[in-house]
Amino acid sequence: MNAPENPQAILLAGLDGDNTWGIEHYVKRGGYSALRKILESGMTPEQIIAEVKKSDLRGRGGAGFPTGLKWSFMPRQFPMDKYVVCNSDEGEPGTFKDRDLLRYNPHLVIEGMAIAGYVMGCGRGYNYIHGEIFSLYQRFEEALAEARAAGFLGKNILGKGFDFDLFAHHGWGAYICGEETALLESIEGKKGQPRFKPPFPASHGLYGKPTTINNTETFAAIPWIINNGGEAFQALGKPNNGGTKIFSVSGHVNRPGVYEIPLGAPFSALLEMCGGMRGGRKLKAVIPGGSSAPVLPGDIMMDCTMDYDSISKAGSMLGSGAVIVMDETTCMVKSLERLSYFYHEESCGQCTPCREGTGWLYRMVHRIEHGQGRPDDLDTLDNVASNIAGRTICALGDAAAFPVKSFIKHFRSEFEYHVEHKRCLVPVDVQREGSRIYVEQAC
Amino acid sequence: MTFSLNEASRAAIDREVAKYPEGQAISAVMAGLRIAQEQNGWLTPEAIEAVATHLNIPPMAAMEVATFYNMYDVKPVGRWKITVCTNLPCALSGGEQAAEYVKEKLGIGFNETTADGRFTLKEGECMGVCGDAPAIIVNNTRLCSWMSREKIDALLDELK
Numbered sequence: 001m002n003a004p005e006n007p008q009a010i011l012l013a014g015l016d017g018d019n020t021w022g023i024e025h026y027v028k029r030g031g032y033s034a035l036r037k038i039l040e041s042g043m044t045p046e047q048i049i050a051e052v053k054k055s056d057l058r059g060r061g062g063a064g065f066p067t068g069l070k071w072s073f074m075p076r077q078f079p080m081d082k083y084v085v086c087n088s089d090e091g092e093p094g095t096f097k098d099r100d101l102l103r104y105n106p107h108l109v110i111e112g113m114a115i116a117g118y119v120m121g122c123g124r125g126y127n128y129i130h131g132e133i134f135s136l137y138q139r140f141e142e143a144l145a146e147a148r149a150a151g152f153l154g155k156n157i158l159g160k161g162f163d164f165d166l167f168a169h170h171g172w173g174a175y176i177c178g179e180e181t182a183l184l185e186s187i188e189g190k191k192g193q194p195r196f197k198p199p200f201p202a203s204h205g206l207y208g209k210p211t212t213i214n215n216t217e218t219f220a221a222i223p224w225i226i227n228n229g230g231e232a233f234q235a236l237g238k239p240n241n242g243g244t245k246i247f248s249v250s251g252h253v254n255r256p257g258v259y260e261i262p263l264g265a266p267f268s269a270l271l272e273m274c275g276g277m278r279g280g281r282k283l284k285a286v287i288p289g290g291s292s293a294p295v296l297p298g299d300i301m302m303d304c305t306m307d308y309d310s311i312s313k314a315g316s317m318l319g320s321g322a323v324i325v326m327d328e329t330t331c332m333v334k335s336l337e338r339l340s341y342f343y344h345e346e347s348c349g350q351c352t353p354c355r356e357g358t359g360w361l362y363r364m365v366h367r368i369e370h371g372q373g374r375p376d377d378l379d380t381l382d383n384v385a386s387n388i389a390g391r392t393i394c395a396l397g398d399a400a401a402f403p404v405k406s407f408i409k410h411f412r413s414e415f416e417y418h419v420e421h422k423r424c425l426v427p428v429d430v431q432r433e434g435s436r437i438y439v440e441q442a443c
Numbered sequence: 444m445t446f447s448l449n450e451a452s453r454a455a456i457d458r459e460v461a462k463y464p465e466g467q468a469i470s471a472v473m474a475g476l477r478i479a480q481e482q483n484g485w486l487t488p489e490a491i492e493a494v495a496t497h498l499n500i501p502p503m504a505a506m507e508v509a510t511f512y513n514m515y516d517v518k519p520v521g522r523w524k525i526t527v528c529t530n531l532p533c534a535l536s537g538g539e540q541a542a543e544y545v546k547e548k549l550g551i552g553f554n555e556t557t558a559d560g561r562f563t564l565k566e567g568e569c570m571g572v573c574g575d576a577p578a579i580i581v582n583n584t585r586l587c588s589w590m591s592r593e594k595i596d597a598l599l600d601e602l603k
Contacts, residue, residue, distance in 0.1 A: 081464070090571040091568070091569050091570075091571055092569065093530045093531055093532055093568075093569040093573065094531075094532045094569075094573055095569075095571060095573070096571045096572050096573050096574055096575075098571075099571055099572065124464075126462075130571055131477075131512075131514055131583070132514075132567075132570040132571055132572075132580060132586075133570065133571060133572065133586055134583065134584035134585075134586075135584075135586065167462035167463075168462075169462070169470070169473070169474075170473065170474065170477070171473070171512070172473055172476075172477060172512040172513070172514040172515060172583075173512050173513030173514035173515075173568075174511065174512045174513060175568060175569065186473065187470055188467070188469065188470055189467075189469035189470045189471065189472040189473065189500075189504070189508065190469075190504075190507070190508065191507050191508060191511040192511065192512070207464065207467065248573065248574060249574070250532035250533075250535065250536065250573035250574055250576065251532055251535040251536065252535055252536075256536065256573065256574040256576070257574045258574065291530075291531060291532075291569075322532075322573075324531065324532050324535070324573075325535075326535060330535070335531055335534075338529070338530060338531045338534055339530075339531055342530055342531075342568055342569070345568060346568060348511075432540070434535075435534060435535050435536060435537055435538075435539070435540070436537060436540070437536045437537040437576065437577070437589075
């Protein structure tokens, strides 16, 4: 990974792959000093929340909600069962950033969660780790055992009377569990079907108790904010977009991977870090924030900076920072077909518009891709997508609709070509050549 | 077909139960089903019921979970379950070609098992390792990254 030689990194700084994840190395890097500082100086939860608010840290899981504000919703002064939950159910196509935090720097997440536990008066936390990379779950369990043995978790942490314990829970192959209330249902041992909100988790969460759920990377940013101050974190990024962000870049670039850069850095700089476009080909389109984010044409993307506000202004969203890069060999119809299949497959089946609508979307894009599209299909697609978005309990419905609407909006002529000529504008052998990867990485 | 959880599985499930508040043993059902699947190769109705009995929850509650999450196998699978991700980010980096190559080598399609019961092939949804494409997961827990034809050859040879 590129992190060790990346001077802009703070979350992935000073790491040497699989060799330095353990507690001994973490403490050597200054780890657990933020937790120590809080407990030894007697910093109050209110002071910490104020610091997090100053940092302009926004939720890294996709919604970009201000973390300090979210924390302030918790009834922190009431002594009762409350929970801190970490969402490491990273299954949105294109997203693989939390994997590097969990395999290379798991104690950073543990420290961030322990601080959150202190702030909100929670005695217990869970980290929900997606099942597909089982080794991450195993490593996190090992890291938890190390932290307990060293006195950073458990009863009377650092002798300061603070009790907090943390456990790992694994998923087993359900994208929907990345939705926070589905995730809670899943920890409770049920099908991962989202809950209606309100009530929000801050009042009625895990086991019906007040719960705060944040993304892995959000928790990981907390120790740095405590050690260096909210203002310093904010200054790393730009106003309203504090800090660095880990981007996971996939698709047609020379070096797909994980890159931590300051929010507000130009997209072109990120592309350069990835070694540019594979085979020097032309950029056609980018999905800037995971498969649920609207696609943007390459030229619009080249003018964007990588932060919540710039990407939102361009008509998409930064989401989880999952950047899917597509070059001129990409067939947009085929790409949308694959994404639509994904949402159809992963719909939990609870709400009719999503359960039925995602099937409609997939079948229509499938028939267009396979030369059986009808001229009015594009309008029907748009109509079905509009009738899903906003009409479901959770955001999976919107997530299925956004790609359809944006692909047709920006690449309508390509869809029309498919309908009219019953084949793709980009010859199939060119598409295949474009997706050919010259595997060089050792593993 | 009778099934009972062996001692190691029971101990592993009990360690999971201990993570949750008192009275919430049901939270360990996901891990319990995973452990039973590892013991038996796939989840027979009897295996699902054994997990439910061990956790003292209704069998239907365990069945709901087993049939909701994709990585539980509620139908027989081969000794080695090969899951290839073909989702968009992987497809842009050879995921589909890797799947085609595995199909060609094994002579089966997705959701099929070889006649000798050695391999089952599955199409994967996002595994969260898009930068490692083409990616393959073997028996749910072993992730294989950057799977070139040579590496697929070596992997399939190794899995007897």
